[in-house]
Amino acid sequence: MSVAEMVAETMAEQVGRDEAAASTPRQSKVVGRDVNVFYGDKQALFDVNLDIPENQVTSLIGPSGCGKSTFLRCINRMNDVIDICRIEGTIEVDGQDIYSPSIDVVELRARVGMVFQKPNPFPKSIYDNVAYGPRIHGQARDRSELDNIVQTSLEKAGLWDEVKDRLAEPGTSLSGGQQQRLCIARAIAVNPEVILMDEPCSALDPIATARIEELIDELRERFTIVIVTHSMQQAARVSQRTAFFHLGVLVEEGDTDQIFTNPKDKRTQDYITGRFG
Amino acid sequence: MTDISPRRVRLGASDEQAAARLKKRYAAERRFRAYGMTAIGTGVLILITLLSSIVLQGLPAFHQTYIGLDVYFDPDVIQPGGDMSPQTMQTADFQSLARSALYHRFPDVTERRAKRRLARLISSGTDSALRDLVRADPSLVGQTATVWLVSSDDIDMLVKGLIDRNVPETDRRVKDDEVRWVDALSQEDRVETRFNVPFFTSGDSREPELAGIWGATTGSFLTLIVTLLMSFPVGVLAAVYLEEFAPKNRWTDLIEVNINNLAAVPSIVFGLLGLTVFLGFFGLPRSAPLVGGMVLALMTLPTIIIVTRAALSAIPPSIREAALGVGASHLQVVTHHVVPLAMPGILTGTIIGMARALGETAPLLMIGMVAFIVDIPGSVTDPATVLPVQIYLWADSPERAFVAKTSAAIMVLLGFLIFMNALAVLLRRRFERRW
Numbered sequence: 001m002s003v004a005e006m007v008a009e010t011m012a013e014q015v016g017r018d019e020a021a022a023s024t025p026r027q028s029k030v031v032g033r034d035v036n037v038f039y040g041d042k043q044a045l046f047d048v049n050l051d052i053p054e055n056q057v058t059s060l061i062g063p064s065g066c067g068k069s070t071f072l073r074c075i076n077r078m079n080d081v082i083d084i085c086r087i088e089g090t091i092e093v094d095g096q097d098i099y100s101p102s103i104d105v106v107e108l109r110a111r112v113g114m115v116f117q118k119p120n121p122f123p124k125s126i127y128d129n130v131a132y133g134p135r136i137h138g139q140a141r142d143r144s145e146l147d148n149i150v151q152t153s154l155e156k157a158g159l160w161d162e163v164k165d166r167l168a169e170p171g172t173s174l175s176g177g178q179q180q181r182l183c184i185a186r187a188i189a190v191n192p193e194v195i196l197m198d199e200p201c202s203a204l205d206p207i208a209t210a211r212i213e214e215l216i217d218e219l220r221e222r223f224t225i226v227i228v229t230h231s232m233q234q235a236a237r238v239s240q241r242t243a244f245f246h247l248g249v250l251v252e253e254g255d256t257d258q259i260f261t262n263p264k265d266k267r268t269q270d271y272i273t274g275r276f277g
Numbered sequence: 278m279t280d281i282s283p284r285r286v287r288l289g290a291s292d293e294q295a296a297a298r299l300k301k302r303y304a305a306e307r308r309f310r311a312y313g314m315t316a317i318g319t320g321v322l323i324l325i326t327l328l329s330s331i332v333l334q335g336l337p338a339f340h341q342t343y344i345g346l347d348v349y350f351d352p353d354v355i356q357p358g359g360d361m362s363p364q365t366m367q368t369a370d371f372q373s374l375a376r377s378a379l380y381h382r383f384p385d386v387t388e389r390r391a392k393r394r395l396a397r398l399i400s401s402g403t404d405s406a407l408r409d410l411v412r413a414d415p416s417l418v419g420q421t422a423t424v425w426l427v428s429s430d431d432i433d434m435l436v437k438g439l440i441d442r443n444v445p446e447t448d449r450r451v452k453d454d455e456v457r458w459v460d461a462l463s464q465e466d467r468v469e470t471r472f473n474v475p476f477f478t479s480g481d482s483r484e485p486e487l488a489g490i491w492g493a494t495t496g497s498f499l500t501l502i503v504t505l506l507m508s509f510p511v512g513v514l515a516a517v518y519l520e521e522f523a524p525k526n527r528w529t530d531l532i533e534v535n536i537n538n539l540a541a542v543p544s545i546v547f548g549l550l551g552l553t554v555f556l557g558f559f560g561l562p563r564s565a566p567l568v569g570g571m572v573l574a575l576m577t578l579p580t581i582i583i584v585t586r587a588a589l590s591a592i593p594p595s596i597r598e599a600a601l602g603v604g605a606s607h608l609q610v611v612t613h614h615v616v617p618l619a620m621p622g623i624l625t626g627t628i629i630g631m632a633r634a635l636g637e638t639a640p641l642l643m644i645g646m647v648a649f650i651v652d653i654p655g656s657v658t659d660p661a662t663v664l665p666v667q668i669y670l671w672a673d674s675p676e677r678a679f680v681a682k683t684s685a686a687i688m689v690l691l692g693f694l695i696f697m698n699a700l701a702v703l704l705r706r707r708f709e710r711r712w
Contacts, residue, residue, distance in 0.1 A: 106605070106606045107604070109601065109602060110603070110604035113603065115602075120596060122600070123596075136603075136605055137604060186599075190603055190604060
């Protein structure tokens with residue numbers, strides 16, 4: 001298949017998806033049903049049922065080792081690379097079971113992007129970092145189109161003004177906060193529908209954190225965002241929905257306001273008031 | 278932070294005890310440093326002794342004594358009956374021209390044995406030098422010209438002062454009359470030591486003054502090319518598959534254990550394998566760089582696989598996750614990111630493996646690369662020898678002049694090894710990354 005054909009096909013798919021989304025407004029972008037995850041003999045998640053609404057920020061909170069990152073990494077099948085990891089139950093993105101054999105994991109990850117805890121730009125130029133995803137998916141027909149994707153992605157990530165004169169410099173030469181925004185630009189360059197963020201601010205200083213949080217709020221209009229965070233203030237600031245995990249169990253989920261002001265479960269209340277965690 | 282000072286009080290019963298204990302600890306550290314420095318000093322001293330003895334022995338070999346003679350290019354010898362065809366030129370006794378020039382220079386030497394000694398002043402290989410002169414300029418025939426000819430090895434050593442003139446004549450390789458002739462010639466400025474170009478441009482020879490290392494160097498080069506071409510792709514592919522793709526099960530464990538064991542197998546065993554499999558079963562040519570390279574490739578493979586796997590596993594998982602996260606396939610993660618990032622480490626390991634292969638002797642002895650080969654090998658199937666084997670051969674030769682040649686060849690080999698290792702260090706420095 002030629003690159004042009006691949007691009008045409010991807011674009012046709014994209015248009016089809018957009019139409020489907022417009023005609024039948026979907027409430028839940030990602031749906032997890034009875035998700036159980038095992039690392040070898042050890043069970044990490046127990047019967048998690050969670051709906052993640054479209055174009056909103058959903059934060060997953062909970063003490064260390066509660067399974068929130070595990071659940072996040074199930075949504076784009078990042079756990080596949082761990083040999084001993086086994087997943088039961090179903091996770092659907094747009095109504096498609098992502099663990100069914102007909103799903104191509106590479107295509108899934110183009111639709112469900114990810115930003116990691118530690119900024120991890122490739123040791124390549126800033127331009128190549130952002131252009132990498134579109135290149136391997138054949139999303140740009142020529143150089144000018146690729147330039148365009150790189151620019152808009154960096155603009156959306158709020159990094160364009162800082163790096164437009166030094167796109168050829170290595171991505172690793174940026175500061176920590178800039179690197180993390182570069183990673184966000186890299187994730188949105190492939191035009192995903194969902195962006196997963198695994199504690200994206202835990203390695204950053206408060207100012208860089210504020211920048212990223214602002215950015216997350218802006219990105220919400222175009223993307224569905226799931227964020228794992230240790231900081232309850234951050235969850236309260238950036239998210240509309242919050243899910244609280246404890247010991248591999250989804251204890252409570254609901255609107256962020258409700259979770260933080262009027263939690264139904266005793267454990268949630270104890271956690272958000274700082275009694276454990 | 279605040280509990281440090283109360284704990285300090287708890288440590289020692291009194292200040293004197295604490296001070297004594299501290300002193301003891303410092304003394305122990307000083308002793309340890311002294312041991313370490315002694316160890317390093319011993320090592321450096323041994324290295325210096327070794328290197329200086331090699332250099333001192335080898336240096337004379339880089340110069341060669343030449344004797345200037347008025348040679349009459351006698352037409353009767355070169356082309357009996359006026360025949361100028363290449364065949365007669367090939368068979369003409371050019372050595373006799375040099376001999377006659379010597380007899381002419383010292384007419385008082387008439388006794389047969391003395392004349393034989395006189396003829397031995399110059400190397401027995403001068404005929405080809407004279408033949409080349411006439412080929413280049415046929416008008417020389419019938420003329421007399423001053424030609425500088427390579428002296429024999431004994432005279433060379435005498436001129437360089439390596440033969441003691443005060444030793445009684447019977448115990449000396451060079452007799453009194455030879456010393457007299459050389460002195461007479463040198464008074465006329467007809468004895469010269471020049472830089473020994475033939476040492477670097479010619480192949481092996483039975484005559485020390487004519488023996489060179491170019492044949493062995495070419496053989497080493499061809500052998501290493503074969504080794505690199507065979508072991509690098511196979512080693513890197515095997516390592517990438519094992520590290521990145523292979524399932525972790527009993528079979529891959531078994532393979533891994535075997536690779537580690539192979540790295541420790543004595544090299545001569547690989548030579549035996551090459552002898553029975555490559556020469557015996559497949560009937561490949563004996564003494565050829567092709568077979569030598571294949572044997573050394575077998576020997577180098579485990580090293581390259583182990584080094585490559587280490588380099589691959591040193592790439593932080595965050596880079597793999599980043600690439601997977603934007604939808605790269607497993608192969609793309611490996612070829613776009615992991616292998617390029619590991620490449621400096623892989624190349625460093627490969628160069629060090631190659632350096633080891635360059636210095637290897639034992640397996641090559643088994644497949645016949647120990648033969649005496651004068652011609653410069655032109656391809657990987659020509660008979661050849663390699664530098665370390667050449668050193669071994671020369672070290673085994675009875676002629677005293679080969680002692681210097683051996684050390685000189687060792688210096689050349691060490692030069693190559695230092696160059697390769699420096700290249701490895703340079704690569705590592707140049708491409709070192711911080712995460």
